[in-house]
Structures are given as structure tokens and as C-alpha cells.
Amino acid sequence: MSQEHPFQVQIVPVTPFQQNCSIIRAANGDAAVVDPGGEVDKLLAAAEAMKADIKKIWLTHGHLDHASGSMELKERTGAVIEGAHEEEVFWLSQIAEQSKRFGVEGEGENVVPDRWLDDGDTVEIGGVVFDVYFTPGHTPGHVVFHQKEAKLAFVGDVLFKGSIGRTDFPRGHHQTLLDSITGKLWPLGDDTRFISGHGPMSTFGHERASNPFVADSVLSA
Incomplete structure (x- = not known):
């Protein structure tokens, strides 16, 4: 956690997919929500309990379970939607159709971001700056958010503890x-912790040592 710009994070699993939506609250109370996949009432209640004022919505990618609550959350809070990369219009423009297909309660709306993001961009909440990395493969326009002082990354569905x-x-492309x-991720440092779109937190170093898909020993074999 940065001493100059401290912030707190609460992970709120949402939807039957148990997607890890994160609420990032800066010291001044302003907050960003990463990947609001649904259950907006639940997210708003969690933000209220944190005394967090939602100003930003940050999307790692456009899959249903990560983005389907974005437009409702924007309408109810006035928050600005930032992300993902412009290539992600492929998925963001299909959310309503995907919601019907999967029978998701409270049909999601197609998402139109206020700002597309690209490699090297930054996003900011309450004076806390996060670097943006373009990380395609799972989807064409996936991005990752990294706070370097806190050594913390929000990686969406790029990487998981023990999987990818x-x-x-x-x-998608393997x-x-x-x-x-x-x-993009390994250079951020072995001691960097990350929050995935699903499942528990881990560190890049742990995954480099043990992940059966991307461990150093696997990729160098």
C-alpha cells in the first residue's frame, strides 16, 4: 500500500460465475470499481459500507461476468467507464445478447466506455495512479491495472492462481x-500480488514457480 496515497480494496464476488469485482477506495473516499459483472445493488451496498463514493468503473475486458453491470452502475452513480482496449468492442457490444443466451437475471446492457485504454495509459482515483497494460489473448482487448507502489495488479482473466x-x-489466442x-506481467516483479477475475489471490513469483501453464520450468522445457 502506498504511504503517499493509501487505498483499500474490497473484493465482492458477483453473479453465479463468482467473479471477483473489486472496489478500490482512495483515502479521500473516491472509489473505482473493477469489473462490475452484475448484482449492482450488492456492489452499492458494499461501497456504502466502505463509505466509498464510486467515481470510476474500470474494465479489464468485456465478458458478461465482468462487464454486464457497468451501464446500470454508471446510471446510478454517474461514474465514468474506462477500459478496456478498443478491440474489446467485440465483446462489449454482445453483452445483451450473451445475457439472454445464458439466462442471466437482470439482463445486461451493451457497454459503451467513456474512454478506451491502451498500453502505457494510466487511470487514477483519489490521487492514486494505476498503470495500464494491454494483455490480449483471453480476449482481444484485455487490459490489466497495476499500482506499482503497492505492488498490486488487477489481472482480470489473464492469470489465475494455478491456471491461466x-x-x-x-x-482468443493461446x-x-x-x-x-x-x-507484461512477469516484469512487474515476483513480489507483486494480483487479484484475478475468479478465485484466490497469488503473486507473480508463486505462479512463475508453480503454475502448470506458465511456470518458468514449463515454458523453458
Whole structure:
């Protein structure tokens, strides 16, 4: 946690997919919500309990379980939607259709971000700055958010504890995902903790040592 700009994070699992939505509250009370996949009432209640004022919505990618609550949350809070990369219009424009297909309660709306993000961009909440990395492979426009002072990353569905993102969806690509992990995530440092879209937290160092898909020993074999 940065001493200059302290912030707190609460992970709120949402939807039957148990997607890890994160609420990032800066010291001044302003907050960003990462990947509001649904259950907006639950997210608003969690934010209220944190005394967090939602100003930003940050999307790692456009899959239903990560983005379907975005427009409702924006309408109810006035928050600005930032992300993902512009290539993610492929998925963000299909959310309503996907919601019907999967029978998701409270049909999601197609998402139109206020700002697309690209590699090298930054996003900010309450004076806390996060670097943006373009990490395609799971989806064509996936991005990751990294707070370097706190050594904390929000990686969506690129990497999990003990696994990696699926690449069998349309416009997924396995080698591109591996390149995103090794080229964009590993350089952030072994001691960097990360919050995935699903499941428990881990560190990049732990995954480099033990992940059966991207451990150094596996990729160098």
C-alpha cells in the first residue's frame, strides 16, 4: 500500500460465475470499481459500507461476468467507464445478447466506455495512479491495472492462481496470452500480488514457480 496515497480494496464476488469485482477506495473516499459483472445493488451496498463514493468503473475486458453491470452502475452513480482496449468492442457490444443466451437475471446492457485504454495509459482515483497494460489473448482487448507502489495488479482473466485464462472463446489466442503473461506481467516483479477475475489471490513469483501453464520450468522445457 502506498504511504503517499493509501487505498483499500474490497473484493465482492458477483453473479453465479463468482467473479471477483473489486472496489478500490482512495483515502479521500473516491472509489473505482473493477469489473462490475452484475448484482449492482450488492456492489452499492458494499461501497456504502466502505463509505466509498464510486467515481470510476474500470474494465479489464468485456465478458458478461465482468462487464454486464457497468451501464446500470454508471446510471446510478454517474461514474465514468474506462477500459478496456478498443478491440474489446467485440465483446462489449454482445453483452445483451450473451445475457439472454445464458439466462442471466437482470439482463445486461451493451457497454459503451467513456474512454478506451491502451498500453502505457494510466487511470487514477483519489490521487492514486494505476498503470495500464494491454494483455490480449483471453480476449482481444484485455487490459490489466497495476499500482506499482503497492505492488498490486488487477489481472482480470489473464492469470489465475494455478491456471491461466481460457483461449477457446472467439478471438482468443493461446500463444498471445502466454506472451502477455511473460512479457507484461512477469516484469512487474515476483513480489507483486494480483487479484484475478475468479478465485484466490497469488503473486507473480508463486505462479512463475508453480503454475502448470506458465511456470518458468514449463515454458523453458
